[in-house]
Amino acid sequence: MTRFQDSILRRTLSMGTFEELCSLWRQLVEMGETESLLITQETILAEIPHPQAPLTREQFSLFLSPEFSALLRGTFDTIALCYQVSMSWDGEAIADFIDYLKQHLPPTSVLRDHLASFSGDQPFLVTPLQSFLITQIINILAPDSSADSQEIYTTAMVCKPVEDALRQQIAQERLLNQVIAQIRQSLNLSAILKTAVREVRSFLQVDRLVIYEFGQGTPPNSEYSQPFTSWGCVTYESKVSNSIPSLLNVVAEDGCFSHIPHYQEKYRQGAIVAIEDVEEAYSSSFCLNKFLEKYWIRAKLIAPIVVEENLWGLLIAHQCFNKREWFDSEKNFLGQIGQHLAVAIYQAQLYAQVQEQKKTFEQRVIERTQELRDTLIAAQSANHSKSEFLSNMSHELRTPLTCIIGLSGTLLHWSAQSKSLPLQKQQQYLQTIQDSGKHLLEMINEILEYSKLEAGKYVLSIQQFSLQKAAQNIHKKLRQEAVKRKINLQLELQIEPQENFFFADPERLQQILYHLLNNALKFTPEGGTVILRIWREGNEAIFQVEDTGIGIAQEQIPLLFESFQQLETSRRRTYGGTGLGLALTKQLVELHGGTIEVESILQEGSIFTVRLPNQPQRQLKSSDNLAINQSLSMGNRSIVLIESNEELATLIGELLTAANYQFIWLMDSTTAIKKVELFEPTAVILDQDLTDAYKISEALKASPKTKSIKVLLLSHQISSTEWTDISKRGIDDYLLKPIQPNLLLKRVNALMSSDDNEPDDRI
Structure with a gap:
């Protein structure tokens, strides 16, 4: 029996179980x-011209790859109707089986050349799913229930390194799945x-593992005034013992890394760095060696955390008491953890942005709701005030009208009767x-x-006058x-x-003083006093009206200058008036750029103080504005539009x-000149091609x-050079389409x- 027949795993299986194993x-x-x-x-029998018995007695399947090789063999027992199955990962056993196959393959076989490229010394590295399948295969061939068998016991001892490797990979997969599951189920980045x-x-069995997060600018609580080109600090840490110094919130000096060129870019591109001995690796950097020695770092393994192509931080494993050789599986594993943490960080950042936007939106909704509520209250208050104002006005207007109509009717009645009232009575009525x-x-x-002030149609006529004379006139x-x-x-x-x-x-100044004095006289009882004081303070003139009247409650003072507000709202009014006097006064004061203030005590009196600035610089401008307004109001304000487009003509007309x-509006340009001569407008607007x-x-x-008539041309496009030529052809100004109402x-x-305006603010 050749060596390959010494199987690592061997068991007798039923036909159904064997089919499951083959699947x-x-x-x-x-x-x-x-x-x-x-x-x-x-595949072997297809290559052999005359099949030999040793290759036809059993079924086998040999799998060869750069990472993993295995051999499965099964011999069918025709008497017991079951399979004798064996499975081997042993490199030497697989190599012996390959040699055995080569003996039966012809020298020209392509398969023979492929077999020659596999030595049988492949490393044991499989994918997570392959690990799961191999575990299931082992459970079929070496279940725990057969552990008392001497044969299986021997097999398990031989298979122990393979099982350990499988368990290591399965443990890695389990931890990765745990991290992934937590990322999917939680948005709490800190907990993740x-x-x-x-x-x-715990899995890597290192002394300390930290997350180093990068920052920008100058680190907090730093004794260095200059901003670092890069800095970071440890934000998360796990130690095997409390005796190991903590790195939490420790900031490494930027200069310690200056001898490592582009080290951040290297990590950003996904490099994983393994240092077995830091003293040897960083022997040229005294600063870095001192830092590593201070925190007991003898060996380290570093994997980057790259979020959206930006280096967010580093995942660093430390060996604190001795050097350590880092295996490829450990490097790959730490790199995978770093990638999954990057997903969690990006997810948390998105969630934070959403929460911030939600918070901002909610705050805006609250603000807008409050604004709407305030607007509604103000509108209701204004509506109530206007209703009250109209009600009071109907009374105020009715009283003098009643007197006028009644007394004039009486005089007409006596006149119709050819009778005459006593002269004194007539004079009294009149x-x-x-x-x-x-x-x-x-x-x-x-x-x-x-109403003119509200519409913005009020223009001041600034001129020089005597304060003394103005005061005496209003007093008189x-x-x-x-x-x-x-x-x-x-x-x-x-x-x-x-x-x-x-x-x-x-x-307008006398109007201001009249309203203030008339208001003071109205609310001052008999025997009271009203004083008008005038003095200068630098560039300001101060006008003060003091009375010994009924006074104003403090909570009502803000309502004094509001439109349509009257502090006396009862139908049986003691004091007449429109209630617009003080509102009008405030508008006139502010139109001058001045201020008005009120001090009042109930049943003692009130003081109104007006401050107006001296403004000689506005005299010329005011005169010009008045002249313009007068010319506009007194002169011809007719405009002819020559336009064939009805919609555009309607818009301009409105x-x-x-x-x-x-x-x-004229639609026909051929007869336009005669009609313009007939209408004699101040301006003509043309929407025609340049020739017409x-x-x-x-x-x-x-x-x-008609030579004084101004001409405005509407056009889609006119350059500055074209305008130079157009302006010489009798056109005074132009406007580009589409029409903007304010510019028109x-x-x-x-x-x-x-009479001679140059175009400005070209569009």
């Missing part, structure tokens, strides 16, 4: 990841990294009608003034009202002669009409009647308000 064997062969060779009884560090250290009319006019003017105007109400109205001028002249809008221009546009513009400029109105306003 597992076929799966084992199919799972090979590299080039392999499978030899069966059938802590578990991985602890389990991997005076009441006049006073009521004036009061009604004041309220209407107040409402109109406020309200003195009669004060006497009527039996209130002492005083004027205190604290102005030096050289400070008397001031730049502002004198008419824009110009909303801007208070008179709009005329030149004809119309040149014809308009050639006629004395800006160009039209410029043409309507200037």
Whole structure:
């Protein structure tokens, strides 16, 4: 009997079990990841011209690969109807079997050449699935229930190294699966990294295993002021003993790694570094050797953690008490752990981003909800205030109208009866009608003034005037009202002669003072005092109105200057008015760039203080604005559009009409010149090709009647060079399509308000 007949595993199997074993064997062969060779009884017999008996008595299957080789043999017992099965991983036994096969193969056989390339000394390295299949095969050939057999006992002793290798691989796979499962089931990165560090250290039987995380800039709590090109610190650690010094939060100096060129790039590309003896490997670096000695590092194995092609950190195993030779299986295993941890880190980063976005979104929703709630409350409050305002106005307007209509009707009645009232009675009625009319006019003017301010149509007329004269005029105007109400109205001028002249809008200033003084007189009882004080502080003029009236509650002061707000809201009102006086006053003060403040105590009185800045620099600008506004309001505001596109003409027409221009649309350009002469507009807008546009513009400029009409051209594209030529052909400005409403109105306003405007803000 030749040596290959001494099997490592041997057992008698039933036909069904043998078929199961053969099925597992076929799966084992199919799972090979590299080039392999499978030899069966059938492949050998196909190569032999005249089959010999030794090769036909049994079934065999020989699997050869660079990583793993095995031989399965089965002989059928025709009497017992079962198989005598053996399986071997022994390299020498496989080599003997290969020699035996070569003896029966012809010299020219291709299979013979393939067999010659396999020596039988292949390393034992299989895939995870192959490990699982081999374990199942061993369980069939050497179950625990047969352990008492001397033959199987001997077999198990021979097979012990193979089983140990298999168990090692299975343990690696189990730990990898544990890490993968935790990554899939948990988003808690800290828990994943802590578990991985602890389990991997235990599996590799190293003294310490750490995760070193890279940072940027200057490390926290560092004594170095200059930013490091790279730095990091240990964020997770597992030690076999507490006596081993901890590396947690330890920052390695950047200079210690300066002698290792591009070491980070090497790790980023996936390199795994194994150092058996750090003293020998880093003998040229005193700094690094000192650091490693301080923390008891004698040998180390390093695998990178690369997240999205960026080096996030390192997974480092330390041997602290002796040198260590690192096996390929250990390197590969640590590298695989690093790859799976990179997945966990990326997953956690995505989750953190999602959570941050969720938090931001929730905060925005809360803010928007609060804004909507505030807007709703403000709208409800404004609606209520307007309703109250309209209700009060109906009363305020009805009172003087009733007087006017009633007394004038009485006078008409007596006149119709050809009777006459006593002269004194007539004068009394007429005076009441006049006073009521004036009061009604004041309220209407107040409402109109406020509406103009709200619409932004108010323009100040800044000019120089005498503060003393303005104060005396307003004092004189309200003195009669004060006497009527039996209130002492005083004027205190604290102005030096050289400070008397001031730049502002004198008419609006008197309006401000009138509202403040009238308000003070209204809310001051008989025998009270109202004082107007005026003085200068540097570039500001201060106007102060103090009264001894009923005062204002502190919680109501913020409502004083709100639109449509009246502190007295009852239907049976003691004090009349629109309630817009102080709101209008505040608008006029702010239009001047000033401020208004209030101090008040209930039943003692109030003080209103207005500060206005001196603004001579606005005098010229204000005058120009007034001239422009007056010319626009008094002059011709008609515009002719020559456009064949109905939709575009409708859009332009709505824009110009909303801007208070008179709009005329002409579709036919052939008869446009005669119609333009008839309408005499201020401007013409052309949406024509250049040839027609030149004809119309040149014809308009050639006629004395239409030469002052401005021409605006609409076009898809005009370069600066083209504009130089176009502007010489009677076209004053152009606008590129598609039309932007704000730019169209800006160009039209410029043409309507200037005799010689150059195009600006080209689009």
